[in-house]
Amino acid sequence: MKMNLDHRFPRETPPELVGIEPDIRVAFILCPMFTLLPFAAFIDSLRHAADEADFSRQIYCSWKIVADDCHTPLTASCGAEIMPQETFGDFGTLNYVVVVGGLLPHCLGLSKRARQYIRAAHDKGISIVGLCTGSFILADIGLLDNRRCAIHTEHISEFRTLYPSAVPVSGEMYVNDREVLTSPGGTSALDLAFHLIDTHCGKARAVKGLSSLLIDNHRSARRFHYRPHGHLAACGNRKVETAVEMMERHITTPYPVSELARKVGCSERELCRLFKKHGNTSPSETWRKIRMAHGHWLLLNSDRSITQISHECGFADSAHFNRWFKVIYKESPHAYRRRRRVRDQ
CATH class of the missing domain: 1.10.10.60 (Homeodomain-like)
Incomplete structure (x- = not known):
């Protein structure tokens, strides 16, 4: 018999926060066989920064997952499936398009329509982010020519061979070269996400997210050493x-x-x-x-x-x-x- 445990977890009433436009708006593109950890790290950073306490409303940050259609689940390298929310369309007031890479060579099978969407977003001045091997996609469509990019040491040799016009670096959590941002994957996606939250929403929102995700206090203090507290x-x-x-x-x-x-x-x-x-x-x-x-x-x-x-x-x-x-x-x-x-x- 299913037990009703709601009474054991009393929730606060969410504060009324009306008339506030999100400070940062993000669209995610998940490549075939995408890696779940960097995607989850990035989107959960936004979720915790987006609202007070743990209410998870999209108030200060907003996000969506876009794809060719909304009826076909997107499969991660671990086998988990995620349904997209919108098809590729108008950019509206987007600040970032985040391309989440995955297993090679599978992730390079990203559709032509998705690639056109990324290129069009860049041409409109929207910042582009490549997580994990998402950098391979960005290089494939020419966005990393003569740009520095953060590449995992495991892939840097083949990246140099495939994309000689790019400037790959290893050992950095993220690189921002003229509004094309890259992260080598794993938990480094947290560093990039909190950098963007700090920039658009303020240190308090970024630190709130760090605390919510149980990021080590000492790591948090080093990252935001100029906090008054x-x-x-x-x-x-x-x-x-x-x-x-x-x-x-x-x-x-x-x-x-x-x-x-x-x-x-x-x-x-x-x-x-x-x-x-x-x-x-x-x-x-x-x-x-x-x-x-x-x-x-x-x-x-x-x-x-x-x-x-x-x-x-x-x-x-x-x-x-x-x-x-x-x-x-x-x-x-x-x-x-x-x-x-x-x-x-």
Whole structure:
């Protein structure tokens, strides 16, 4: 008999986030016998960065899988099958087309229509990404001529033979040469995905994704060493590091420090003592700085209104956000945004 376990996994109510356009839009093309790991690493990075907590709504990031038709499953090298969602068509407001390679030579059997779609996207100024042996496809259609590209050491010799006009390199997690980006495969797809999320959505979204995917705290701290709270994310105390991870996962919906302490497994008093010991700060101040740093980034890199930014950063209203922004940055959000735009003109 099937048991209803819903009551054992109570879920928070997703925060209302309306009127927000995605900061990054991606279309995936899966080659024949594509490798599942780099695809999963990349798309799950987007999923975790796209929404608050683990609600998985396509708010800050959006993605789709495109193919010749929507009725034929695409088979991975491990035998798993994935159904595409759309056929090749208009590019709309796409930022990236991601080509996921696979077993050689099977992946080179990518259809003519798919290749034309990739070339047309590039010609329209859309950035192209090649994961794993997706670089072979990009080279095959001429997009890597005189461009550096990241190739797995296992394939670099045959790549050089097949595509002498390309400039393959090994030992790099990803390469971006004039908006054609390549990654050698495996977990290096994470590095490329988080680089793009950081660029388009801000460090807070990228770090939230790293935490959600259980990427090692110390690796995360090295990658985002300029975080205002980076020292706490890798301080060596499990309770503090876990608390910081949870703060990063709940930018829009912070909850009381007492609840945070309960989730971490200690008392509020102990958690405050640990934050004081390892960072000379408090949990509430750290959480506020994480949210304010994201708001600061949004002011500079998005057209969201102050009200939208306030809500995205977990403040009840813009007045509350404005007050704390002035405390930290010594001017109002409106004045800061206006001054930076005048300076950059």
